[in-house]
Amino acid sequence: MLLFTCPNCGPRNETEFHYGGQAHVAYPESPGELSDREWAEYLFYRENTKGLFAERWVHSAGCRKWFNMVRDTVSYEVKAVYRIGELQPETLERIASATEPEQAQPLAPAQANPTTASEGV
């Protein structure tokens, strides 16, 4: 059993929530100008991410509000929760770069803050 943290209500059982697919799929600015292929891709084509994935959820048994979640599709770990309308925090990159060192050997304290780390956020 998983606990999801609704931005409005706090931690609740996963059974209180329903999934809404990939987040941040923007409605086309000029739908009329899309080719059939582009329209089909907007409607039906979604990422099939292995790893961190931004997706929409609704707290259907609670406040009934939609929100976004960044979830690891392998470990089911929830990395971030944020409201609808909020920009996707640069979580994907930031979390990805923050978790990479975990795979590597632990650094000695002197090496823990290498001054060469200039790759930006």
Add this chain to the structure above:
Amino acid sequence: MWLLEKQYFLMQKGRAEMGNTAQNTEVLALRRSPAHHLWTDFTVGSVAGERGVTLREVPFQRMVGIRVDPTSEVGTRIGELTGGLPLNSGDVTTGESGAAVLWLAPDEFLVVAPDDGEPGPSALVTSLLEALGDGAGQVIDLSSNRTTFELSGPSARAVLEKSCAADLHPRTIAAGTAITTEINKIPTVLFKSADETFQLFPRSSFADYLGRWLLDGMVEFAAEGTSWP
């Protein structure tokens, strides 16, 4: 069927002739709460003592659903009747009328007041509707949508924790806090009205199932020689 027809007829008659006490009494006597058939079981299944837990139905509470932006002008108007509107999950406000206003969502609230023994719309709904006026929002009498179970006693929390994933520890939920959650996957509004007392508001159609489910969870506390950590 006959009962339902007679009930309906009397309700209509009661509405038409509000103030006729004898008739109102006759109408009120025909009401049956959703878990009425379990009352004996609740009494038999309740356990006294230091590990005790008591279950009862509190029938016919008045409930009003409100949907409004609490920070808007209308929200303020309504809040004047209800001691303000709660702004966060868990918050409950209480107005002069004695009705508790529970937070359900940022723009949705549930007003709960005891049965006032009137067959028609309550004065509370009428005054809330007046406050709403033509503002953006909704005020709806939801009295028969949900019933109320009151689970109390030293083991009340332990009974709920068997099938409720929300944190019910006092450090998270103090007395006077209400949350929406699921108990055994039954959508329930849970109002901790006192230190060892939980009021549960399941929808009426779940009353039988939840009532029996809670009774099941209470059985172990009646048994001798076992201990709860």
